[in-house]
Amino acid sequence: MSNDLALSPEDNDQMMTGTPTQAEREANQLRFSTELEFVSALSSPAYLVSLAQRGFLQQPRFVRYLHYLAQHWRTQAYARFVRYPAGLTMLENLLEEEFRGAVGSEGWEEMVRNKMIGHWATWRTASAS
Template sequence: MASEPMSIGSSAQDPPPVPEATSQEPKYGGHTRFELELEFVQALGNPEYVNYLASRKFLQNPAFVAYLDYLQYWTRPPYLQYITYPTSCLKMLELLQVERFRKDILSPNLTHALVTEGMKAAVEWHRESLS
């Protein structure tokens, strides 16, 4: 199925339809826009990946920053229910809206602190779920 290529400039579009309505949605490399954006938002939960994006100067690109703003739709139903670990992903998406954070995430110390904080939160959640 022929379609327009997806780009960072696609942020001016409406959010993709939820999976129940994607049967006619164009595919990009075999995946729907919904699937690609979900995977990317979930990847943002990894501070090391966000540090990588910063090190490659993606977080300085105004079009990419606009794309991150566009992805805010994941914070609302019905999209929110599809995120496996919403706390870390959506917190990072929120932090990435702040210019100072987009600069600070280049610091290995901050990246390490966020990874450590995430591991502590996961251990605490696991302990609470066993109780």
């Protein structure tokens, strides 16, 4: 029998204290960065159209991933890192089947882009009233 599976004293200490290993910290950082980049990319109507054209928005596994992201990234602990809040808005909208079906339809990208520009042009004046 091999002792290859035996834990070192350091590994045992980390397991007992719940302190993540260096490899776990790096994996967590990579996952955080990847998810943040993806949520940010959702702020681009062109990117959403690309996802629709490739069929991702109709795949149940991808939709479950969107639900997972929404569950975490809408919390204050995560949302504070998002630089493009439109990504969170689009993530919310993508949870709705009707919205996912509309993405990529004729004129959708231009319509959404124009609404976003209109919002950016007036959001400060609307909140000042």
